[in-house]
Amino acid sequence: MISSDWLLSSEPASRRQAAWGRRYQAWLAFRRNPLAVAGLAVALAMLLMAVFAPLLATHDPGAQNLANRLQPPSAAHWFGTDELGRDVWTRILYGARITLGMVVAVVLLVAPVGLLVGCAAGYAGGWLDRILMRVTDVFLAFPRLILALAFVAAMKPGVESAVAAIALTAWPPYARLARAETLRIRDADFIAAVRMAGASPWRIVLRHVAPVCIPSLIVRVTLDMSSIILTAAGLGFLGLGAQPPLPEWGTMIATARRFILDQWWVPVIPGIAIFLASLSFNLLGDGLRDVLDPKQR
Template sequence: MNPSSTLRQWLASDTPATRTQARLGAIYRLARRFLTHPIGVLGLAMVASIVLAAGLAPWLPLADPIAQSLDQRLLPPSAAHWLGTDTLGRDILARVVHGARPTLAIVALVLVISVPVGLLVGAAAGLWGGWIDAVLMRVADVFLAFPRLILAIAVAAALSAGLWTAVIAIAATGWPPYARVARAEIAALRRSEFVQAARAIGVSPLRLLFRHALPLSLPSAFVRAALDAPGIVLIVAGLGFLGVGLPPPQPEWGAMVAEGRAIVFEAWWVSTLPGIMILWLSLGFNFVGDAMRDVVDPGVK
């Protein structure tokens, strides 16, 4: 069964119990289809490995990620330090594991802010049309006109370094793509029968927005969020690399790459291993997003 038809079925359900049953059935079918997608399972395992390590970091037998020991600086990987040490003698394994925590937190917070804002703006523009559509989409166009990384760097440089600064800097340009996709989907359904029927029986505009329009744009929003996550990871790393991310000595992958770029030929492990983790997490999110796209809309194959 096509996932979009399943969504329309639960929207047409008469009772809350029937709607809940339809929603659970749709989620179950989508989950089963996703778990049969080998690339999706691989990507999920890659992302889950990072999430699990970051979540258990305080309880893992790791060294202090910010403790300095200058007599052990730039030690190569060994039994004492599995991934070696950096220019200040800090254990790279501990810093890589703890450095995943702010990256994952920023990705999650940016998506929590960008996705709902973009869906609300896009669904309202597509459903109501007219001057509301024109105003909301022109606002989205203004934010889309700015290069995302450049605007993030400008915002982060203007504010004090920190996790919420990075979140605000990235989320400021993160919501317009969701708004454009939601607007296109809802505008195509504006004159569909179930929307016209809801208007005919006196459904309020807000209820029409939240009850009918937003659920139909959720599947594509989830796919877009999974595919957007690698870009957020790279922007976070870019901010840290340029020194406008998290303040030192907090471990952060981009800052770790920047610390080792001048000695990459003498001590390759300082910058190479954090770079591999950036690649690993970004690739995992890409695999998950590709699989979700195939599951939600099998026609793209």
């Protein structure tokens, strides 16, 4: 079993020990921020609820029972029922699969693209840098939701279209961040040494520049997840994201907004889920920024 003394040794005996020691010190620094730990706990809880939704659900998310419609929260229905008699708790669980799944899909699409574009532009410079950054500026000139609406309007509304539209509008900040980090290190001694050893530009970018940019990118991605959640929910609310009867949180609010005054639990509970997910990722991102961003140290 690995001990804390082995991890915190000031004279590591191997690269493996040094790497694990750095990770452990980062965890200790992260743990000192209680809000960040709370954000991590809530985010992990929501992800686990989404993964194990079939085990945690008490009803079929699509089963309708009009005789039991708009029932308040009770022992039989923890979060009540909606206008078609469907269990809101179950639909929240399955909605987490859709909403958080969209967030994960967008991050997996845009983070590598933004990292590659930014590193290539920053390392190459010249005409390639100017072209890539002008394309990035064009995307940054439009509000994300408005641009996503335009892309979805050109495609068929649905989960896949929403993911593609959000991904097309979310990559520019990552490219800008990666370019700034690359400009900072491209003339460093270790990059010059690798270049003199005969490494190709792409090898230098992929093996030596990009890994240096990843910590800052992780912080930005975590902080950006809340806006991705809000954009996905906004598209669903406007009818351009997940389509009924899929239990996506934004779609659930859209179909239940007329019950806000009398049967408040139907639209409010999905709103609370969106709020908690966004807040947890913001708190987690703040904690990671304190640990991973060298400018914060």
